[in-house]
Amino acid sequence: MKVTIYDVAKKAGVSIATVSKVINNKGNISEKTRKKVLDVKKKLDFHPNVMASALTGKKTKTIGLLIPDLANPFFSDLARNIEDSANELGYNLIMCSTDYLAEKENKYLSLLKQKNVDGFILASGFEDLRKIQELMEENIPVSIIARDSPMIPINTVVIDDFMGGYQATSYLISLGHENIGIIARNIWSNRERLRGYKQALEDNGIKAPGHIEYAEEISIGWGKKITQNYLNSDNPPTAVFTCNDLLGIGAIHAAREYGISVPEQLSVIGFDDTMIATIIAPSLTTMAQPVQIMGKEIMELMVGMIERNEIIKQIILMPELVVRESTAKVIKKYF
Amino acid sequence: MKVTIYDVAKKAGVSIATVSKVINNKGNISEKTRKKVLDVKKKLDFHPNVMASALTGKKTKTIGLLIPDLANPFFSDLARNIEDSANELGYNLIMCSTDYLAEKENKYLSLLKQKNVDGFILASGFEDLRKIQELMEENIPVSIIARDSPMIPINTVVIDDFMGGYQATSYLISLGHENIGIIARNIWSNRERLRGYKQALEDNGIKAPGHIEYAEEISIGWGKKITQNYLNSDNPPTAVFTCNDLLGIGAIHAAREYGISVPEQLSVIGFDDTMIATIIAPSLTTMAQPVQIMGKEIMELMVGMIERNEIIKQIILMPELVVRESTAKVIKKYF
DNA sequence: GTGAAAGCGCTAACAG
């Protein structure tokens, strides 16, 4: 059967208290018994039971990660990077896809709380501020990544979505585009990118508002559908800024179907810089999110909070323009 | 602070044993006290501590999922489907990416064992049979998905990779191709697909072995590189079967770079049917793995084993040909 | 330096 601290104690000829102490590097133990215990521990291949020690107030070294959808390439990429960092710091992740549903989020939150996770990383679009506050009151570390930070002090790692939208749009403008459409989903990050888009237009003296439509889902289908709408309109744009890569792929598909060439007749710029941006032809110009750094930072915040009670920080990272083939200078119709 | 079973007992005016019984639906409890307890439980928002009950031999309702790489679209898709099914059955998943490294696998295995997971799902390419056997001896449920089943009785959900390779190749042959290359990674599933490929060639009387090369990684880059090799050879193939979609994308990229049109001059067929198959142009013909069913089946096997000690099953699912745009009839050079 | 003992929150006999 499972080897317990008693087995080690007996075999080493000491008490379980002593064993516990050497294992946790606590108290004063003579070098001799310490050696002895460590020796037996190895011999018996003893690994302390996490449940039992968690019961006595220790950590479980597992963190709950709530994420909208693990099958979405951006989030699976992010999750993988968080996982790597967690692993390095000695933590495991329980991952839960919430599909942006408050109901699922709440369910997972209470489920994982029962399982004594050491804290939560919320990548999900969380509606219910009270839930977060509840967690904080219960002294459960929570931090937020890649989504809006509520107006409460909480550890956060985000990118500057406003800047991202601003830069993407500015780049398009610098290529000579003036009629620029945007496709977003009605979630916080996208609304910020939209705000950046508007600001860029305004700052460049472009009065005419471009096409603005919300996708109901983040999917190729929705990107395609909305782009078709734009292309069918009286005043089709010469460029479209999609608030993520998936939508951008949809835009390119729509253009292809209409026989409109990208980037010659339509420039497309995405957001996230997921793997799919390099799959499509033409490859997608996009705003890259530094997922690796984000994963590292969020785990460091978490661990700082869990193990050292560090103070709260908000980390804002900058997205970065990655120019590929889907954007080009606008071809002036009137010269 | 945290509300415990004692709080409920006190407030309900009963003993903790009674509370425990009504919560677990055990023993005989009068309707009156049952109501009372449930009432108080709700009022106090009591949720039993999973650690504590796990300590007494109950389940933790969490399962360890070891998977090669969460950022790989096939695996993230699979993981998401397992997660959904797990969720429905009341389980959570601790997910770990192993990168096909025995070292990581072993580490995670012992880590999660300490955390008292109820069992393991191994999607990873596990080298170390002894480790699996060890788990089974310790009576820890293990099952295997989407990878080779070792020669020991163990719950398994796999697709028939041999058939998949056979079908993919047969389809190409039915299109008139005779010079068919294959790109695989040297892992079990891919070797099986390769075996199917060879069998199909043989069964159709095609003597000349096509190009066969192993990719060192599952990546677009390797698919591209090897396809370039094939295309540069004396006897370039008219079709290439890549053992997964990522490699297939690479093949298409290589063709594009060489000015060879797909499918007119080169047919490409992939494997997995991940989202990326529909992103690329031309969209990728591929062998679909029924990930949703796989996720459901594997969780049912796990739960059957954990909760009902059911006997071991091996479930073999059939991959299915999904014809898209990357394959076409061969154009005969000599007519 | 080391160990006895209490207790973390819960379950499972076993009494009553």
Place this chain on the structure above:
DNA sequence: CTGTTAGCGCTTTCAC
């Protein structure tokens, strides 16, 4: 039908 009690495996005072 309900409660008492002995653990589950470990940590942590507090004596010795």
